Amino acid sequence: MKDLRLQELLALIYRLFLAFLFYQVARFLFWVFNRDLIKVDSVSDYFKLSYYGTAFDTTAILYVNAVFILLSIIPIMINSRKGYQKFLFYWYFITNGITYAFNFGDMIYYRFSQARLTSAALEVGKHEDNLGKVFWNAVLQNPMIPICFIISIALWIFLYKRVNVKEQKPDQPLVYFMSSIANLSIIATLVVGGIRGDFKHSTRPINLVDANKHVSNPLQANLVLNSVFSFFRTINTNNFKLVHFVDDKFIEKEIAPYKTYEREVEPKPNIVIFIIESFGKEYSGAFNRNTKIKDFVSYTPFFDSLATKSLIFTNAYANGRQSIHAMSSVLAGIPSLTDAFTSSPYSNQKIQSIVSVCNEMGYDTSFYHGAPNGSMGFQGFGNILGFQHYYGKNEYNNDKDFDGIWAIWDEPFFQYYAKNIGKKQPFMSTLFSASSHDPFKIPEKYQGKFRKGPLQIHEPIQYTDYALKKFFETASKQPWYQNTIFVVTADHTNQTYYPEYHKAMNHFAIPILFFSPNPKFNLHGVDDRFAQQIDIYPTLADLIGYNKKIRSWGRSLVSDKNENYIIVNSDSINEQMIIGNYIYTFNGKDIAGIYDKTDLALSKNLLGKSPTAEQKLGMLKAKGWYQDYMNRVINKKLR
Structure with missing residues (x-):
């Protein structure tokens, strides 16, 4: 009987050991595929980070395997039977296989999000109906990652089967049952302590922030963590306190937190805001003249030329990590911290923004995004902000120009935009682009037109830059053009090539550009002060002559006032x-x-x-x- 219980316990320990082993394999592969973004100075440093990661692996593994552990040791007299052990095998690999895949998905996702997977991905995903296409495109573009996953699972199964539980029947059922209860109590205590990360009652459960205790560089915290831990630990969390x-x-x-600007402006200018998908500072020559990057290559020839006639901010930062974060930051001056405001329980409230200010001043306000209506959560948040009109793929009404995954191609949608806005003046309109989004494709007719770069994103960035050029060619012929202020910025950064942009803060480095063909606005020059997306709202409120008090953590970038600044963003930890x-x-x-x-x-x-x-x-x-x-x-x- 003792031999029976002992072999079951040893088999359980071995199977959990395998989970720990393969979590370390996943950690190593995560680093291999992202080693240009997460610098590790030496082999000993890597092993140190891996060692500290064991605490987070423990929590994740016990989360996933709590039921498996219970099923393995519960005294039901049939634990060692082949049928029951086969059932445990399938339970183990279904639960562990699905969650283990989170780590491999993050090997791709991390390059875009700059953070480990969290439950916020569920909020993003619920607005999309193209996740299958996105998944298969990611697989096709990164074939080594699914191959590594399959090899890892196959090896895991092979090693699991090397240790079997021999079928036995307890000869003293009562003793077997009582000893099992004792074992169960001890193991349950260990599991609870492992999930919490500590046995001290006074200590809060381990969370994402704790990964920073063990690193010299904040980016290394993502190597200490694992994606299963970060996902489960953020479910039903609310860091708004x-x-x-x-x-x-x-x-x-x-x-x-409140600002007032005094400027008399008549007639009121129109406002056009471009939030360009993944349009990081790294891709533009105009914004890298002082970075001293050897052999720098620009992929935005039109944007660079527009910058020579504009007011540009070369040390500007995004206030969030995802597209929807940019919408709240740029339009409402609300940055996203560890938890995003837009996916919080508090997002559905009345918000002062450039939209509400313009509505108050009699502007016609509209939002354009070429994806299916509701995608990214833009339409819902746009309604909260108070946009009077929303134009998406439905309103465009021509699926011939659909890219097959995300949205209408930028060039035709930008042309639609140029011809559709301005029917009522003054107007404030925002366009959120789409074509420079993963999977980084361009229309078939433009294959070969743009040069390939070392990053996949370089070609679609040139396409979007070309679409922007064609927009301005069309817009310049419209009656509203001369009295319009244009803003061009990015939602967030994306793939990086130059080491300068592997730096933690430069994961948020974006361009901010203000342009107007009307010289009275004096929007020209290069400004190297720190700036951020949340400065755009107060700057525009200032430029259009809104002289009432505004709620803003940003500042007007064209004001003569010497305002303090606090540049804010979050690495998700x-x-x-x-x-x-x-x-x-x-x-x-x-x-x-x-x-x-x-x-x-x-x-x-x-x-x-x-x-x-x-x-x-x-x-x-x-x-x-x-x-x-x-x-x-x-x-x-x-x-």
Whole structure:
């Protein structure tokens, strides 16, 4: 009888050991496929990170295998029978196989999201009906990843079958049952402790932030983590919580959440905002003149030429990691932190934005996106912002121009846009492009027109740049053109080639451009101040002469006022803030790191040294900004 229980326990330990082994295999492969983005200095450093990752693997493996463990040790007298062991085999590999695949999907997804998979992907996915096409395109473009997955599972199955439980019948059922209950109690305690990451009652369960305790570079936290842990740990989580670090007077003075600008503008200008999919700063020559990148190649010839006649900001950052994050940042001045505002329980509230401001001033407001209506969540959030009109694939009504996966090709949709807006003036309109999205294809008729680059995205970026050129050719002939302010920016970054853009902060580096053919707006020059997407809303409110108070964490980039700035984004684990001469990382409770503003790789953490007066104030500002953000989002004070 003892031999029976012992062999069952040893088999269980062996099978769980295999899970740990293959999670380390997945971690290694994740690093191999993303080693240009996650720098590891030495073999010993890699093994150190892998060792720390074991705690997160433990939680993930126990999440997935809790039922399997119970089924393996529950005293039901048939545990060792072949039929029951076969049932356990299938249960083990179905549950582990599905979840293990998360890690392999992230080997592709991480290059775009710059973060481990979280449950926020469910929020994004529910708005799409083309996930099958996206999946198969990803498989075809990255064949080695599914091959590695299949080999790993095949080897896992082979090793699993090397240890079998021999069929036996307990000769003392009562003793067998009682000892099993004791074992079950001990194992249950170990499982709970393993899932929590600690046995201390006073310690909160391990979470994503804890990965940063073991790294010198914040990007390495994604190597410590695994995708199963990050996904399950963020299900039904809500990191929106009221906090209190500073008093209201400090927030009013140092954070200044309300702005007022005084400018008389008549007639009111039209506004056209382009949010270009994946249009990272790296791809544009005009925005890289001072980066000193050897043999730099630009893939945006028209955008570069437009920049010479525009006001451009060469040190600008996105405030989020996904497309929908850009919509709230650019139009409403609301950045996305560890948890996205747009997928939070608080997104459905009245929000002051450039849309509401323009509606108040009598503008005709519209939003254009060539994907099926409702895709990306744009239409729903557009309704919250108050757009009067929405134009998507349905309104375009010509599937001959559909790319087959995401949306209408940029060139024809941009032409539709140029000819459809401006029927009522003044107007404010936003177009969100689509063609520079993965799987990075261009229309068949343009094959060979654009040069191939080292990245897949380089060709479709040139196509979108060409579509933008054709838009301006058509728009310049329209009666509304002369009195229009154009803004061109990106939603987020994407594939990176130059080492400069592998740096942590440069994962958010985007262009921001303001252009108008009307010289009275004086939109020209190169500005190297720090800027961000949430500055676009107050800048436009200033330019159109909205002289009332606005709620904004950004600032007008054309104001004569000497306004303080706090550049904000999140790597999905920590919030990152550029304040004055330093970059601060913040985990919602404490400052996790302080870096010089030139240390975009976040490689030298100054935290722990005696802080300067500026650093002390900067830490308070970071906490104060976060406090005000949470207060306004949770208590519905975004108007």
